[in-house]
Amino acid sequence: MPDLNELLKWSIANSTLPPTTNQNGQQAATQEQVSSSEGGLTIRYNPPSQATHSGTSALHPTDGAPPDLSPASTPGPGTPTGELQSQTFPLPSTTTPKRDDLTTEMLDLILGKSDSITMKEKMAFAVDEGNPVEERVEALDDFEMLIELIDNANNMPILKLWQPLLGLLSSPEPEIVSNALWIIGTTVQNNIKAQAALYIHSAFPLILQSYLLSTSSPVRAKAIYALSASLKHWPLASQALSQSYPSDKDGKDITGYEVLLRGLGDTDKTVRKKVSFLISTLVLQSNDRYDDKELPNEVRNVIEELTKNTKKEEEKDGLIAGLSRGGIFAELLVQLKEVKEDNLEFEENALKGLINALKFDGLSTQEKEQFKGIWMGLSIQQREERGLDKDEIASADGLLA
Structure with missing residues (x-):
């Protein structure tokens, strides 16, 4: 697409004004100045004279200068050529034709349910x-x-x-x-x-x-x-x-x-x-x-x-009291009396539950003594194998001391 400067040059070169006559009866070149609304830019209009003057660089269709074949000046589909042609363009239709061939299943496939x-x-x-x-x-x-x-x-x-x-x-x-x-x-x-x-x-x-x-x-x-x-x-x-x-x-x-x-x-x-x-x-x-x-x-x-x-x-009634009254803690202690190496996850959960029950004072005196006996029977390695970290081990040791 040609740039704005080239279009302005083309417009100026192909524009004509009626000649004016000076006091000597000779035609004088009319000079018109147009100022841009942007400020600072002035376009000066110099219409071409009928006579050929040496040293002028005004663009004119009859000048013999070699054509500018740069991409910016090469006319495109929308570039004016100086010739007005009568063309008609059809207006887009304002109505959308109905599709009778679209089913609910097809719409579900397109849009998704x-x-x-x-x-x-x-x-x-x-x-x-x-x-x-x-x-x-x-x-x-x-x-x-x-x-x-x-x-x-x-x-x-x-x-x-x-x-x-x-x-x-x-x-x-x-x-x-x-x-x-x-x-x-x-x-x-x-x-x-x-x-x-x-x-x-x-x-x-x-x-x-x-x-x-x-x-x-x-x-x-x-x-x-x-x-x-x-x-x-x-x-x-x-x-x-x-x-x-x-x-x-x-x-x-x-x-x-x-x-x-x-x-x-x-x-x-x-x-x-x-x-x-x-x-x-x-x-x-x-x-x-x-x-x-x-x-x-x-x-x-x-x-x-x-x-x-x-x-x-x-x-x-709270959860700790309910678990204690329901015999839950007592049953965990019964199942922990016999250590089973193939039941590590169960014993991990049971031990963590009992340690936290101790923190909340949820075990009876008898249950606390039973848990102490089970805990002391576990080696440090067995405690670690059951997923207990150092803080939990230290907490249990302190609560059972």
Whole structure:
């Protein structure tokens, strides 16, 4: 594209003004000065004379100077050529033609479905018992990946997906129950809004029943995972564990603490390890204090609703007192009496839980003496093999001295 200076030169060279006559009857060159509005730049107009003057450098179409073939002066498609041509250009249409060949499926492929629609479709497929179990499990697996996003997890009540999800816990297929528990745990993990939705939908007792009634180790392991996620950093964790729930097994009600006690004696080593980790987490959590003003409004409303009919003893009872009264600490001491080198993770969780219980004065005098005997029987190497750092070892030595 030619630059502005060349266009100005071209314009001046091809412009003409009517000649003026001076007092001698001769034509005089008219000089016109135009000032730029920018200030400081002056364009002086010198129209070409009819006669040829030597020494002038004015540009004129008839001058015999060699043509300027530089890229800046080479006319392009939009460069004026001195000739006016009549051209017409069609105006763009203001209406967009409709496409009748675009289907909903094609638009989904182009734009992609929203997570909400995909979640509803996956859940609808999973609850349909007419579909193959393997494909239902795959749909639940896809659903679990979507629910990892906290916004999708918080949209569960709006999309009314809690009800069908909890309905899957009564499925006769262990794989379906296991994946449903997995989704529950992922939904509420480190998400207090989703935890509130879980308790409002009465999911906690269903999780306990899933553990108690299943003969499948994967189902029981996933039930403990969901139980742990529902209790971790939940302000009413002690209240949830203290309440009695129908067991649907022997007709007797059972508390959450009793379920933890049974978990410590589970036949599956993986389940016992998960239960011991949950207990260790609850001991640490017992010292947490929650400020109602910092909680989201919907969570505060749920807590107020759940505490309306709470018994006074349940309201005052803390996690340490509940674990002690439920025989949890006593069972940990029993299992630690016999050191097993193939059970290091369980023993690590048990030892850390008992050390922290000592800090919060949660062990009875008898339990403290039992723990001291177990602790003194462990060598420094055995303590380190069980994941205890120097600070924890020093803390236990001081508390048991």
